[in-house]
Amino acid sequence: MSELAIDVRGLVKRFGDKAAVDGVDIQMPKGQVWGFLGPNGSGKTTTIRMICGLLLPTAGEGRCLGYDIRREAANIKRRTGYMTQKFSFWTDLTIRENLEFVARLYQMPNRRTRIDDTLETLGLSDRQHQIAGALSGGWKQRLALAAVTMHQPELLLLDEPTAGVDPQARRDFWDEIHRLSTKGLTVLVSTHYMDEAERCDRIVYLAHGKLITQGRVADIIAESGLMTFRGIGDEVRALAEPLRHQPGVEHAAYFGAALHISGTDRASLERAITKTEHKKVAWSQVEPSLEDVFIALMSRTGGDRRSHG
Amino acid sequence: MSTLFNSFARINAVFIKELIQMRRDRLTFGMMLMIPILQLTLFGYAINTDPKNLPTAVHTAEHTPVVRTILTALKTSGYYDLVLETDDPGDSDRLFAAGEVSFLVSIPAGFTERLVRGDRPQLLIEADASDPAAASNAVSLAETIINQALRHDLTGALAHLAPTAGPVDVVVQRRYNPEGITQYNIVPGLLGVILTMTSVMITAIAMTREVERGTMENLLAMPAKPHEVMIGKIAPYLAIGGIQTVIVLLAAHYIFAVPFVGAVWLLLVGVSLFIIANLALGFTFSTIAKSQLQAMQLTFFFFLPSILLSGFMFPFRGMPDWAQVIGEILPLTHFLRIVRGVMLKNAEWMDINTELFAITLFTIAAGILAIARYQRTLD
Ligand SMILES: Nc1ncnc2c1ncn2[C@@H]1O[C@H](COP(=O)(O)OP(=O)(O)O)[C@@H](O)[C@H]1O
Numbered sequence: 068m069s070e071l072a073i074d075v076r077g078l079v080k081r082f083g084d085k086a087a088v089d090g091v092d093i094q095m096p097k098g099q100v101w102g103f104l105g106p107n108g109s110g111k112t113t114t115i116r117m118i119c120g121l122l123l124p125t126a127g128e129g130r131c132l133g134y135d136i137r138r139e140a141a142n143i144k145r146r147t148g149y150m151t152q153k154f155s156f157w158t159d160l161t162i163r164e165n166l167e168f169v170a171r172l173y174q175m176p177n178r179r180t181r182i183d184d185t186l187e188t189l190g191l192s193d194r195q196h197q198i199a200g201a202l203s204g205g206w207k208q209r210l211a212l213a214a215v216t217m218h219q220p221e222l223l224l225l226d227e228p229t230a231g232v233d234p235q236a237r238r239d240f241w242d243e244i245h246r247l248s249t250k251g252l253t254v255l256v257s258t259h260y261m262d263e264a265e266r267c268d269r270i271v272y273l274a275h276g277k278l279i280t281q282g283r284v285a286d287i288i289a290e291s292g293l294m295t296f297r298g299i300g301d302e303v304r305a306l307a308e309p310l311r312h313q314p315g316v317e318h319a320a321y322f323g324a325a326l327h328i329s330g331t332d333r334a335s336l337e338r339a340i341t342k343t344e345h346k347k348v349a350w351s352q353v354e355p356s357l358e359d360v361f362i363a364l365m366s367r368t369g370g371d372r373r374s375h376g
Numbered sequence: 377m378s379t380l381f382n383s384f385a386r387i388n389a390v391f392i393k394e395l396i397q398m399r400r401d402r403l404t405f406g407m408m409l410m411i412p413i414l415q416l417t418l419f420g421y422a423i424n425t426d427p428k429n430l431p432t433a434v435h436t437a438e439h440t441p442v443v444r445t446i447l448t449a450l451k452t453s454g455y456y457d458l459v460l461e462t463d464d465p466g467d468s469d470r471l472f473a474a475g476e477v478s479f480l481v482s483i484p485a486g487f488t489e490r491l492v493r494g495d496r497p498q499l500l501i502e503a504d505a506s507d508p509a510a511a512s513n514a515v516s517l518a519e520t521i522i523n524q525a526l527r528h529d530l531t532g533a534l535a536h537l538a539p540t541a542g543p544v545d546v547v548v549q550r551r552y553n554p555e556g557i558t559q560y561n562i563v564p565g566l567l568g569v570i571l572t573m574t575s576v577m578i579t580a581i582a583m584t585r586e587v588e589r590g591t592m593e594n595l596l597a598m599p600a601k602p603h604e605v606m607i608g609k610i611a612p613y614l615a616i617g618g619i620q621t622v623i624v625l626l627a628a629h630y631i632f633a634v635p636f637v638g639a640v641w642l643l644l645v646g647v648s649l650f651i652i653a654n655l656a657l658g659f660t661f662s663t664i665a666k667s668q669l670q671a672m673q674l675t676f677f678f679f680l681p682s683i684l685l686s687g688f689m690f691p692f693r694g695m696p697d698w699a700q701v702i703g704e705i706l707p708l709t710h711f712l713r714i715v716r717g718v719m720l721k722n723a724e725w726m727d728i729n730t731e732l733f734a735i736t737l738f739t740i741a742a743g744i745l746a747i748a749r750y751q752r753t754l755d
Pocket residue numbers: 082086087088105106107108109110111112113114
């Protein structure tokens with residue numbers, strides 16, 4: 068039995084003549100929490116669907132929990148919990164009825180107590196007879212998470228579980244993911260929130276269907292060889308355009324009120340700063356953030372074509 | 377054995393979920409119960425009652441006392457309302473097309489003279505039988521009405537002209553529909569029509585709803601096999617079909633006084649098979665349709681030939697060959713033979729087993745098609 072929970076090579080998925088996923092390799096060991104990052108439309112959902120046997124790859128091979136993703140989807144489904152991006156439980160059933168359906172379908176023993184326990188753990192006991200459709204976004208996500216983990220899968224595939232959820236609920240959700248992980252689950256979480264990447268053991272970054280980079284957050288930052296200067300001041304915005312065109316500046320981007328410029332060569336970055344000298348702006352070198360790295364990586368691989376929809 | 381048990385457990389899971397959803401969808405649930413009542417009222421009364429005072433045109437070449445007797449008799453029978461007189465014997469097409477009258481009674485020249493001679497002259501009644509049930513009673517009673525009326529007139533010297541055969545030869549031309557349908561055919565037939573419409577539609581919608589709401593992705597990600605989803609999903613609607621059957625049979629008995637001479641169990645076997653056939657077809661439609669709207673359209677696309685070519689609207693043997701071939705494929709055709717056979721003619725197992733077989737064959741074909749078309753992936 069392989070030690071890799073997910074082992075896919077050269078995955079391609081075309082819709083018409085458009086490649087939504089274009090040659091993705093992922094080797095993910097068991098027992099870790101991996102982040103699956105990338106802007107909207109980069110192919111995260113499509114990749115996850117191929118991994119759990121819901122879409123047939125146009126090309127490429129792979130195994131999930133040791134089972135062939137093309138031929139052994141039934142085995143994969145029994146051992147994975149897949150939480151869809153869009154809430155896909157039954158909105159005309161109550162919370163409890165949804166869980167009961169799942170429990171019956173997976174033929175779980177001690178159904179009643181198991182559901183009671185699950186409801187208890189999630190703090191949904193009081194609301195168990197509420198119609199699922201009437202729940203707020205955060206509660207829906209908790210219900211979905213409960214439902215996809217109840218059959219004790221070995222692998223969890225969570226597709227943007229925290230999109231549109233308030234910050235507190237997001238933190239709670241991540242605590243839950245880590246709790247599950249310490250119990251031995253392997254978790255792949257897709258997200259487009261950069262700050263969530265920091266909570267993962269490793270990340271995979273996808274853009275335009277292509278795998279841009281993967282690894283530990285610190286390693287990815289180190290390997291990028293990127294240096295970042297941070298400018299703070301009232302009129303910092305005026306500098307973005309001129310700085311962008313200076314040699315050696317790979318990108319200039321706002322982080323809150325601050326402007327970050329990044330590049331691989333310290334001398335040219337400093338030259339650029341001197342050249343665009345501005346009295347009201349103070350510069351200091353900072354550790355590049357993951358986002359700086361991604362923006363730079365994206366521009367190296369053919370420009371940022373991300374669309375926010 | 378254990379795989380069978382596992383399979384049953386998953387079917388049960390889908391079944392219970394569907395049952396809850398069905399119960400919660402008040403509108404659909406109510407509709408399923410209202411449709412039989414509505415259709416019984418509409419079809420049952422509109423087609424079945426014995427309509428009287430139907431507008432009638434008269435063309436008569438002579439105005440003799442005998443002719444007057446005949447016309448009066450027609451009028452007092454209550455079936456014919458003599459609304460207009462026409463000079464043109466070929467006027468029926470225009471009058472029928474315009475919907476002005478339902479009958480044209482023609483009394484040719486020399487009628488009275490030949491009657492007196494004992495020649496049994498012809499009296500022509502042309503009937504607009506496009507609404508066959510409406511015309512049937514009026515027409516079938518015409519000869520009796522006329523001849524009985526004349527029996528009073530033909531007394532004295534003419535008494536010898538009142539023989540048992542009837543002095544007048546009433547010739548009836550049913551236009552647009554050569555065979556009439558009797559009243560009893562309609563209500564049992566309605567059972568089939570109602571079950572076809574609702575069963576096909578409800579399952580067709582039940583599955584496309586999963587696709588439209590995005591719950592299909594979830595269902596596919598869980599370990600239920602296509603046939604398990606199918607059986608689990610259609611089973612609750614079998615119960616609905618059962619309730620509808622009870623409603624129609626009660627109405628048939630208490631409201632329309634339709635006789636029931638055959639074996640109830642045999643009819644129930646037929647009804648069950650027939651409902652399953654329609655549910656399976658609905659499931660097949662749901663694997664083809666991309667939306668609930670398309671599912672509805674497919675249902676009506678199927679419903680129309682079912683109603684027209686099954687022998688419900690028009691007598692089956694009166695249809696052209698090609699229509700009969702299509703009709704033989706439709707489960708409703710076979711069900712109508714079963715339900716009419718069992719209820720009205722005391723048909724037994726041997727009489728209807730080929731019909732049951734045909735419905736079973738249809739079910740298997742629809743089931744195989746459904747499972748073949750059932751999307752195992754989101755592709
Ligand atoms: N079923 C589909 N048919 C056609 N195009 C699709 C389909 N699913 C996804 N796509 C396209 O593939 C690309 C990747 O989509 P997706 O995997 O959903 O990205 P992400 O989850 O990263 O936002 C997008 O451009 C999307 O429009």
